[in-house]
Each structure stands twice: as structure tokens, then as C-alpha cells.
Amino acid sequence: MSARPDILCIGSVLWDIIGRSALAMRQGSDVPGRITRLPGGVAMNIAMTLARFGLRPAVLTAIGRDAAGEELVAACGRLGVETRFAYRSDDLPTDQYMAVEGANGLIAAIADAHSLEAAGEKILRPLGDGALGSAAAPWAGMIALDGNLTVHLLAEIAGSPLFAAADLRVAPASPGKAERLLPLMGHGGATLYVNLEEARLIGHEAYDSAGAAAEGLLARGAARVLVTDGGRACAEGARGAGVIVDHPPQVMVTRVTGAGDTFMAAHVVAERRGADRAAALAAAIRAAAVYVSGEAPA
Template sequence: MSKTPDILCIGAVLWDIIGRHDNDMERGHDRPGRITRVPGGVAMNIAMALQAYGMTPALLTAIGRDAEGDELLRSCADMGMITDHIYRPHDLPTDRYMAIEGRNGLIAAIADAHSLEQAGDAILTPMSRALQGWTGLVGLDGNLTVDLLSQIASDEAFAKADLRLAPASPGKAERLRPFLSHPTATLYVNLEEAGLLLDTTFQDSATAATALLSKGLHRALVTNGAEAASLALGNKLLTFTPPKVEVKRITGAGDTFMAAHISAEATGATPETALQNAMNATATYISGDSY
């Protein structure tokens, strides 16, 4: 690689196509608004936020050899990310994500990450040598297949890495179950995703974070929208209530939380400060401001 990465971001790198309306929306509504197309995907969102904090991420993903893929790859490189080892299949298109958002939150979304799923462990092959002995940070998202996530969870190449996991969406939360017993895994989930992982329902983030640890997880961070978020590690339980802000965007909020927490810890922040920093950064993001 041309640079040494601060973190490996493994998962979805695609185009986000987001339509936003300034007022509340319901199913079936047809409203004026703005439609944007920007680089996205969980791994990409985390990488962009980390890059904004001064860290250098390396991307491990699948990007097609089509025009959209060429443009996306240039965007990644222009932002200073390490793209040397991105897998580029000849027979698969570049993935996309489409969402509709209103003032009342996410109305609907479709994630087309089929190329990433079909690529399987081929996305790891270009980094196989660099991964030998890797003990640094790894950001991993649930857009990968169950088989590949299970493979990574038991792979000795990742046994000593500092794994940070994001489910990508509630519908993919259960894919991360193989990491509940991983010795270094930190899981970033919202309240719904925590419940899906453990096949139950939680009323607050503290109860959810504690329950995840009881199943063997190394560390859990659970968010709950505008309510308190919690971090559980060993016998320690921390909670922090986010600032109240007007919600102007939703897509990418969880990835912003995760990246802000990772970057704060990377600079030596205490657990309390890192959690507070993540909540404040997320509030800034969803209010429509920059990172």
C-alpha cells in the first residue's frame, strides 16, 4: 500500500441516492424535495467520517468496473482513502442505496448490495498479506453475507484485531451473532437491532447493552434515537443523553456515531468523553451541519 492505514473499513461502498422532503411524510406521499447522489454505504460512511477526523482508512469492498464504479473509486481516492486493494469484479455492477426521508425520519429505503454479497471473501484476498498479524482497528459492516461474517469471526487473521461492528440495518443485525463471543469485538447497534440480535425487546439502551454482554460480547454501545445511549464493558455501564436538535437527515447517523467514537478513542479519550463526543457529533450530523 502507498500508506499505512489507521483502520480497515470492510463492507459496503456504493452510491447513496437520497430524496429528502422538509416536512413530515407518510406512505404514499408524493412531495417536492431534493435528491442527492453521494458516495455512501456503511463502510464508506464510516471511512469518510474518520477521514474528516484526520484518520487514514483503507477500504476493502467490491466496486464494479462500470462507469459508476470508476467515478466512485475516484471519489474515494480524492478524499485520501486507501483504495489500492479494492476488489473490482468484471461481471458485477456497482452497488447502490436509495432512501426517502422526511422531517419525521426515514420513510423507506432499499439497499442493493448484491455485488458485495456475491463477491464474498474475494474482497479480503487483495489484503491477505497485509492482514497477517494485523492488530489495529477494523470497521466491519453487516452488509457482508452471513457466511463471510462467520468466516471473519473465526479467522485467526482477525483474532487480535480491534473489531468494530455495525449491522448496517435492523434487517441485517442478526448477521453479527457470530461476533457475540469474539474476544475483541465492539458492537454498535440501536435499540431495535439489539433486540433482534437477542430475539427480545428492550425498553432502554442500558438494559440492552448489559444483555449483550451477558451473551459473551466484549463491548456494546447501544443508541436509542433522542433517548440515552449506553456503553457496557465488563462491570462498567455508561449512559449519555444526546442534545436535542431538529432532525434534518437520518441516513448515515449511526455510522457517524461509530466513527466519532472510534476517532475519540484513537486520540486517547476516556470512555466517558468518547461516548459524549459520539453523541454530540451525531447530533450535529442529523441537524444538517458538517461533521
């Protein structure tokens, strides 16, 4: 690919190793199921969904030059995700993520994103060296940003002139990393995509619904926020425009890893196509429901 990307996805691009069983599980369960190895990571999941919708995403990330990294770059190319701006390290191994899911949802997961964290600001070089932008002419399009980046790097992004003109779409990597997004709360161009648990951690409040969480985060300074809550009501709130709420359809849940990333990507695509707030929220909810039902490709 040589065309300018439609959107940049900054963060984790790694191998997802997911074990899934159709049975309910608990700690210590030993059950039959399937184990898959697929390209993943928050930034990659978003990029793959954007590519399926016809956009040209590029990832800014760290990928090793090991065998796993070469396989991952090749897989990204087949999926329509541009990796030519990625930082390729001779010393750092390619990151990976492991999760176990049962009929009752996510049982446990471990994210090994140490190489991304070690690479730090090196992954942002194309935004300053003229390849994608510079301090004098910053990238002015959409950027999907994930919370696998370090607190230091996220704080640097929040105040950097390289991101001053960007439409930032921000997602935590997990509830455990949600508070890393606090430096971005004051960025006027940032839209936060969080689930209810993550919203509670960021807002330091026990919100009882997505709508309440959206209102609470706006009150704490967020410019715009979308809050999901599994199969319950989802909300979108914007500074000066209030909060709107919509409800997901009831579907059989067959997978959960990647659902939030699918929601975010579908919302981005809907807005790029000119959808208003309500229509964009509805489109994102539908896409996430189709994904968790297993009707959309992983």
C-alpha cells in the first residue's frame, strides 16, 4: 500500500491466543474447547474492523523482527492493515495476549505488551519526521489510540503539538489500565470509548448505568465519551450537547474479546459516513452485537 492512510491506529498489535469453550467455567476448570491464534491487540482489532468497512488504516506500534513478527506483518497485509510506519525492533520480541473464555464470559487474560511499552515514543516518529506529519504540520485526521501505551507516553501525547489537530478516539486496553487515560481527559479533540467498569475507575465514582457514567465523565472534564455496559444500555455524551442512550439487541454471546474494539471502529466509520449522534451510536451497538453473536468474522 502507498496511499495516505484514512486513520492511524496507535498501540498494541500482537498475537491473540484465545481459548474458548461452549461450557460455563470457573477457576480451575478443565474443559474441551478451541484454541485460536489470530492478529490482535486493541489497535489491531480496531484497524481490522476499519479495513472490513473499506477504510485504509495504518498502525503505529512495535513489532519484533522475530519469526512471530514477520508472520504478524504478513497477516496484517492480508487483512488490509498498513504496517510500513510501525517500529520494527531487532531486540524486542513480538507481543502477545492470552485469554480464556467460557459460556459465562471472559474467565482470565494476560496481556504481554512489554515490547510496546519498551519502545515508547519511538512508535510516534512518523508523526514528527514528515512521514505522516510534523510539529509545523501535524496530522489532522482521525487517530485511534489504545491504553496499552505507558502513562508517560499518554501524558506526552495529551500535550504534544503533533496531536493538537487530531481527532483522537481513545480506548483503554483493559479496566486495569483505564486510569492511564486521565491525562487525555482535558484534550479537546479526544473521544473516550470505555465500558462501565472503566468509567467508574476513571471517574472514581460508582456509576450505576452507562448514562450516569457519561454524565459523570463529562462533568470531570471529558470532551466526549461513549460508555458500554455489555447487553445493557449504552450511552454517548458530548460537552455542551448532553447524553443520549440506546439499547443493544438481545443476542447469544459466543465471544467477548474484541467486542469493544468493534464497537469503537463501527462508530468511527458511521461518523465518517456522516451519521448523526444517535445513528452512529445505533450502528456501533449493532456491529458489536453481531460480533459477539459470532456472525461477524473475528
